[in-house]
Amino acid sequence: MxxxxxxxxxxxxxxxxxxxxxxxxxxxxxxxxxxxxxxxxxxxxxxxxxxxxxxxxxxxxxxxxxxxxxxxxxxxxxxxxxxxxxxxxxxxxxxxxxxxxxxxxxxxxxxxxxxxxxxxxxxxxxxxxxxxxxxxxxxxxxxxxxxxxxxxxxxxxxxxxxxxxxxxxxxxxxxxxxxxxxxxxxxxxxxxxxxxxxxxxxxxxxxxxxxxxxxxxxxxxxxxxxxxxxxxxxxxxxxxxxxxxWNYEDFIGVSLAASSKIGSRRYTNTRSFERYFSSDDIHEEDIVLNKKEQMFEHIMMSLRTDLGLDIDGFERRYECKIEEEYPQGTGNPHIVIENGRMYCKDLAILNTVLLDFME
Ligand code: SF4
The missing domain is CATH 3.20.20.70 (Aldolase class I)
Known part of the structure; x- marks a missing residue:
């Protein structure tokens, strides 16, 4: 499957x-x-x-x-x-x-x-x-x-x-x-x-x-x-x-320069036509994120949309309480938590809001 x-x-x-x-x-x-x-x-x-x-x-x-x-x-x-x-x-x-x-x-x-x-x-x-x-x-x-x-x-x-x-x-x-x-x-x-x-x-x-x-x-x-x-x-x-x-699901990318996210692993294929044609090893920037990095990435991607983050799914996945883990982020006046979701009221300033979710 x-x-x-x-x-x-x-x-x-x-x-x-x-x-x-x-x-x-x-x-x-x-x-x-x-x-x-x-x-x-x-x-x-x-x-x-x-x-x-x-x-x-x-x-x-x-x-x-x-x-x-x-x-x-x-x-x-x-x-x-x-x-x-x-x-x-x-x-x-x-x-x-x-x-x-x-x-x-x-x-x-x-x-x-x-x-x-x-x-x-x-x-x-x-x-x-x-x-x-x-x-x-x-x-x-x-x-x-x-x-x-x-x-x-x-x-x-x-x-x-x-x-x-x-x-x-x-x-x-x-x-x-x-x-x-x-x-x-x-x-x-x-x-x-x-x-x-x-x-x-x-x-x-x-x-x-x-x-x-x-x-x-x-x-x-x-x-x-x-x-x-x-x-x-x-x-x-x-x-x-x-x-x-934006929902932080896994995806696979194929051909030159395409990125993939599979679980905690991230890799990007080479941008070089020469390497793509001549080698079986075409992955660059092949990295594994730790739990904290995944949590931040998950929040960052989810807050891009008007539906925001599914809090229950997040807390089960990372075994944490979001408001305890990110008191500063969840306390930001532009962040709204309601009906089991967390979203940003003003998408134009999301990057500034995200600073409060960073360590
Ligand atoms: S040059 Fe860039 S923007 Fe223009 S058609 Fe090609 S990929 Fe698209």
Whole structure:
């Protein structure tokens, strides 16, 4: 029986590189993709067992693969996806076409996470994104035509040259599409991204905070539930896969740079294509957390959501009383304990609140 219920698959290719991104990826290359698929097959045969409830294919850009390669990937994953009730794939508007959508549907994919970031063409070009809002609308209509309507849109804020007005316009555009799920992340300048190398700096913290406030107000007023720091959904269309991370369940990640959490053990696969292709030993940062570290990690992840932490489950798992173990944390004025759950009233300041749970 498979004890781990959640599987993440990393596709390490993109058709072009966004200036803010330092994820593990290479520009798509047919030969490299073939070699990766071959090695990937070997990896999953050695590390996976059937029975995952959620599968998330991310990257990189899974749709950067050609049709036949995507088909091969989904074939390889077929033995593991039979029981998956949520099967998500990330897609970019430029590389998603009708044939790939039909293929995804055939293989049981039932949720799409579409990389949009903004609907402002000037901003999109300034971060090296090739699409525009018209293409996004077209691809969403195509997904719906084939019954794939569980769609999540990824957006960004605090981008260079973005203002509260252009952000509001993007939100209005996205609201007009009536998608059930929206993720929205602030720009972080990563050292190894094009922005990092060019010395571009992030927007002022105050503007970033104003943008977050605008996003929250606009989306909640329009019927979205703010269920996690960066995630909003209609009704119960939250991401089951990501919820498993926040509920501190175990998960396994395969392919380059993918992380796994199995009990107290954490490991991340190598980011190096060379090592991935040439060695059977692909785990890096393979560590075992002690009980105290797991308890803090569990609290940190759970408080990210509006449902917070299940206190009874936590106390049974770690054989402790949470209020005795964390008097300062549970006493923080932003922490609420009611109906067997503990949550943070103001997700925007969670990091500060968490300091009170640290030793
Ligand atoms: S943001 Fe997505 S599409 Fe852009 S470079 Fe990063 S992984 Fe590729």
């Amino acid at each position: 498979n004890e781990v219920k959640h599987l993440y698959v990393h596709v390490p290719f993109c058709r072009s590189i966004c200036y803010y991104c330092d994820f593990c990826h290479r520009i798509y290359d047919h030969e490299l993709a073939q070699k990766w698929l071959e090695r990937f097959k070997k990896e999953i045969e050695n590390s996976l067992v059937p029975g995952y409830e959620t599968i998330y294919i991310g990257g990189g850009t899974p749709t950067a693969l050609e049709y036949d390669e995507l088909k091969t990937l989904l074939d390889y994953l077929k033995p593991y996806s039979q029981q998956a009730f949520e099967y998500t794939i990330e897609a970019n508007p430029e590389s998603l076409d009708e044939d790939k959508i039909i293929l995804m549907k055939e293989y049981g994919i039932n949720r799409i996470s579409l990389g949009v970031q903004s609907t402002d063409t000037g901003i999109l070009r300034s971060i090296n994104r090739k699409h525009d809002f018209a293409l996004i609308k077209e691809k969403i209509a195509l997904l719906r035509k084939h019954g794939l309507d569980n769609i999540s849109v990824d957006l960004m804020y605090s981008l260079p040259n973005q203002t509260l007005e252009t952000l509001q316009k993007t939100l209005d555009d996205i609201l007009s599409l009536d998608v059930p799920h929206i993720s929205i992340y602030s720009l972080t300048i990563e050292e190894n991204s094009v922005f990092g190398r060019k010395g571009i700096s992030a927007l002022d913290e105050e503007i970033e905070a104003d943008m977050y406030e605008l996003i929250e107000k606009c989306l909640t007023q329009n019927g979205y539930r703010h269920y996690e720091i960066s995630n909003f959904c209609k009704e119960d269309c939250y991401s089951r896969h990501n919820m498993s991370y």
